[in-house]
Amino acid sequence: MTKTDVTRRGVIRSGAVAGAGLAVPTIFTAQSAAAFTNEPTGGTVTLGFNVPQTGPYADEGADELRAYELAVEHLNGGGDGGMLNTFSSKALQGNGILGKKVEYVTGDTQTKSDAARASAKSMIEKDGAIMITGGSSSGVAVAVQALCQEAGVIFMAGLTHSNDTTGKDKKANGFRHFFNSYMSGAALAPILAANYGKDRRAYHLTADYNWGYTTEEAVRTSTEAMGWETVNAVKTPLTQTDFSSYIAPVLQSGADVLVLNHYGGNMVNSLTNAVQFGLRDKQVNGKNFEIVVPLYSRLMAKGAGANVKGIYGSTNWHWTLQDEGSKAFVKSFGTKYGFPPSQAAHTCYVQALLYADAVTRANSFNPCAVAEALEGFQFDGMGNGPTLYRAADHQCFKDVLVVKGKENPTSEFDLLEIVEITPVGQVTYDPSIFGGNLGTCNPGA
Numbered sequence: 211m212t213k214t215d216v217t218r219r220g221v222i223r224s225g226a227v228a229g230a231g232l233a234v235p236t237i238f239t240a241q242s243a244a245a246f247t248n249e250p251t252g253g254t255v256t257l258g259f260n261v262p263q264t265g266p267y268a269d270e271g272a273d274e275l276r277a278y279e280l281a282v283e284h285l286n287g288g289g290d291g292g293m294l295n296t297f298s299s300k301a302l303q304g305n306g307i308l309g310k311k312v313e314y315v316t317g318d319t320q321t322k323s324d325a326a327r328a329s330a331k332s333m334i335e336k337d338g339a340i341m342i343t344g345g346s347s348s349g350v351a352v353a354v355q356a357l358c359q360e361a362g363v364i365f366m367a368g369l370t371h372s373n374d375t376t377g378k379d380k381k382a383n384g385f386r387h388f389f390n391s392y393m394s395g396a397a398l399a400p401i402l403a404a405n406y407g408k409d410r411r412a413y414h415l416t417a418d419y420n421w422g423y424t425t426e427e428a429v430r431t432s433t434e435a436m437g438w439e440t441v442n443a444v445k446t447p448l449t450q451t452d453f454s455s456y457i458a459p460v461l462q463s464g465a466d467v468l469v470l471n472h473y474g475g476n477m478v479n480s481l482t483n484a485v486q487f488g489l490r491d492k493q494v495n496g497k498n499f500e501i502v503v504p505l506y507s508r509l510m511a512k513g514a515g516a517n518v519k520g521i522y523g524s525t526n527w528h529w530t531l532q533d534e535g536s537k538a539f540v541k542s543f544g545t546k547y548g549f550p551p552s553q554a555a556h557t558c559y560v561q562a563l564l565y566a567d568a569v570t571r572a573n574s575f576n577p578c579a580v581a582e583a584l585e586g587f588q589f590d591g592m593g594n595g596p597t598l599y600r601a602a603d604h605q606c607f608k609d610v611l612v613v614k615g616k617e618n619p620t621s622e623f624d625l626l627e628i629v630e631i632t633p634v635g636q637v638t639y640d641p642s643i644f645g646g647n648l649g650t651c652n653p654g655a
Contacts, residue, residue: 249575256315259314261344261558276546277555280292296591298589355379372390376603392637397636398522399432399436401522406497410437410466410500413440413463413465414426414442415460415468422445446476453480460484466494469502474510481503503522506613508550522614529551596634
């Protein structure tokens with residue numbers, strides 16, 4: 211079955227019932243002690259891949275979808291198996307999930323919360339998706355996670371970096387593999403102090419939604435603790451494409467560091483504008499003017515080109531890592547698509563495998579059994595070293611990479627270099643600091 215066939219399959223499940231404010235299709239079988247939303251009864255199981263196919267994060271979404279398609283191929287026994295061969299859990303055998311062939315449907319989040327909820331709702335109600343995953347925006351992640359909690363399906367977050375996702379907005383049915391803003395700040399601050407000094411004046415440009423807010427807060431808190439002063443912090447619309455009017459005031463502010471709390475196309479455009487204004491060639495307060503990008507990706511670096519040289523940031527994963535899991539994934543992805551994967555692709559591929567593994571270990575598609583299998587799960591061989599899915603907030607804890615733009619890249623993909631692998635202990639925090647209530651798992655029936 212091709213992707214197009216699956217995407218347009220549109221199977222309508224009968225017997226829809228109302229559950230927690232959301233009409234969800236539910237299947238009851240004689241074999242089920244407790245039915246749950248979209249319990250698979252045939253020979254297939256459907257996953258919902260909800261990614262930004264349009265909008266400012268569309269490049270990330272395209273790579274996420276590539277990764278999901280590769281994960282489905284590997285789960286169904288195709289290709290070389292990728293990380294199934296290096297994953298410390300040996301539950302997955304390449305025969306689908308619990309012997310059921312994996313199929314999928316897709317949706318376009320448009321990097322808009324309402325659109326993302328609508329597409330996720332459609333995949334659950336019309337297509338029978340038992341798990342939703344994807345996204346490249348924390349605003350989207352929080353919205354879809356809440357919907358999945360109401361619907362009674364598991365949400366395996368894609369690329370979402372805001373503290374809120376597993377902080378104040380955490381849900382029992384939601385899980386995040388990607389790191390967060392707090393971890394970026396904790397990893398970056400020592401590197402910035404060592405390279406730029408502790409006497410700095412920073413100006414923040416911040417994407418105007420929850421990811422931007424928590425990233426700005428994390429970087430401000432960590433840098434101010436080491437002596438930096440924050441001169442100003444200005445919010446910018448997610449839809450902005452020309453940042454010239456936001457860059458000009460930086461020159462008059464007395465700041466000697468610009469922190470771009472932007473991601474995807476926003477970061478490419480704002481960094482390009484900053485370089486065009488000559489910021490990187492200036493001296494302010496007797497120091498070379500510097501730019502910091504707290505959250506980096508290979509796709510952003512490619513979009514910004516030579517402008518990223520020497521600029522520090524953090525990332526969840528990078529394709530040049532030499533552990534066995536990373537090498538296996540890069541080989542599989544590169545063979546299929548002809549170029550190395552982004553961190554967005556990596557985290558989405560891993561989330562798909564982690565879900566399938568949890569179902570297999572639980573021997574059940576019931577979301578509450580799956581959640582129990584994920585909580586407190588420790589694993590390795592997936593590209594980030596030893597990793598814990600913390601039970602208290604459903605956040606993964608692992609080492610964090612600090613990177614900078616490479617001065618002499620050897621190819622169009624070799625744009626970032628890893629300068630520090632920050633140990634997990636340095637980025638671990640008490641689960642209570644961001645508030646929120648995990649609540650209880652909802653099976654939906």
